[in-house]
Amino acid sequence: MKLQSETIRLRNGQTCILRSLEVEEAEKMIHFLKQAYTETAYLARYPEEVNITLEDETAYIKKLNESETDVFLTVFIDDEIIGNLGLHSISSRLKMKHRCSFGITVLKKAWGNGIGTLLLQKAKELAKTLGYEQMELEVAADNERAIALYKKMGFEETGNIPHAFKYKDGTYSDFKIMVCFFR
Ligand SMILES: CC(C)(COP(=O)(O)OP(=O)(O)OC[C@H]1O[C@@H](n2cnc3c(N)ncnc32)[C@H](O)[C@@H]1OP(=O)(O)O)[C@@H](O)C(=O)NCCC(=O)NCCS
Incomplete structure (x- = not known):
């Protein structure tokens, strides 16, 4: 689904743009991903x-x-990718197509400015529009910032997977x- 560009004012007064990527921006995205995966151990790679x-x-x-x-x-802030959101159907099977999952990442230099909250608000809005009944996620149990964000946005803990990440x-x-249940 391709979304129109929205301009949003952040807590610190800066302006950001929320939009779908164009295919020509693939290189910028790869650069963003490399930076994000270097900055945090909480992502999967x-x-x-x-x-x-x-x-x-x-x-x-x-x-x-x-x-x-x-x-x-x-x-985007000043033409630089600062964060992203991926919202994905868990399955197209009839028994599971009411469920979606998502992932969010914000570059460290922009943490604490409300971008994570904004992305989750958007994710919930889109998930409801697309007809999903629940949004699901897995998060490292020591990722306090993300867990606080998810709880604030209405997610409840339903279980855990022991030893899900094994570090070097x-x-x-x-x-x-x-x-997060919608009904
Ligand atoms: C998790 C992440 C997306 C949050 O993004 P963000 O832009 O900093 O989020 P926000 O500024 O909207 O803050 C979200 C909430 O985090 C919590 N938070 C902020 N600072 C915190 C801290 N030092 N310790 C614990 N929680 C904190 C607060 O509840 C805050 O909400 P509030 O400001 O309304 O009180 C970002 O830290 C990130 O990308 N981390 C690395 C990748 C990652 O962990 N992704 C999730 C994998 S499951």
């Missing part, structure tokens, strides 16, 4: 695992812009499973 080609990313953007069930949204040093993080 190590930075060296961000080996997405320009061709793959271009195809991914095109596919999501044309999708009727999934959305890929980007936050041999330590583990559990995942919390959280769900």
Whole structure:
């Protein structure tokens, strides 16, 4: 699904633009992903695992812009990608097509400015519009900032997965499973 551009004023007075990506912006997205995966251990890849080609990313953007069930949204500040949101159908099967999942990332330099909250508000709005009945996520149990955000936005803890991440040093993080129900 492709969304029109929206201009939004942030807590610190800065303006950001929320919109779908154009395929020509694939390289910018890869750069953003490399930076994001370098900055935080809470995402699913190590930075060296961000080996997405320009061709793959271009195809991914095109596919999501044309999708009727999934959305890929980007936050720009001064023409730089600062954050993103991916909202995905969990399954097209009749028994599961009421469920969606999502992922959000904001670059560290912009944390605490309301962009995560904005992306989640948008995700919930879009999920309801697309007819989903619940949004689901998995989050590292020590990712306090993300968990606080999810609770604030109406997600409840429904379970956990022990040892979901295993780090290079041999330590583990559990995942919390959280769900936001719309009905
Ligand atoms: C999680 C993340 C998206 C939050 O983005 P953000 O732009 O900082 O979010 P916001 O500014 O809207 O703040 C969201 C909430 O986080 C919480 N928060 C802020 N600072 C915090 C801190 N130091 N400790 C704990 N919680 C904190 C607050 O509840 C805050 O809401 P409030 O400001 O209304 O009180 C961002 O930190 C991020 O991208 N992290 C790395 C990637 C990641 O972890 N993604 C989620 C994987 S499941």
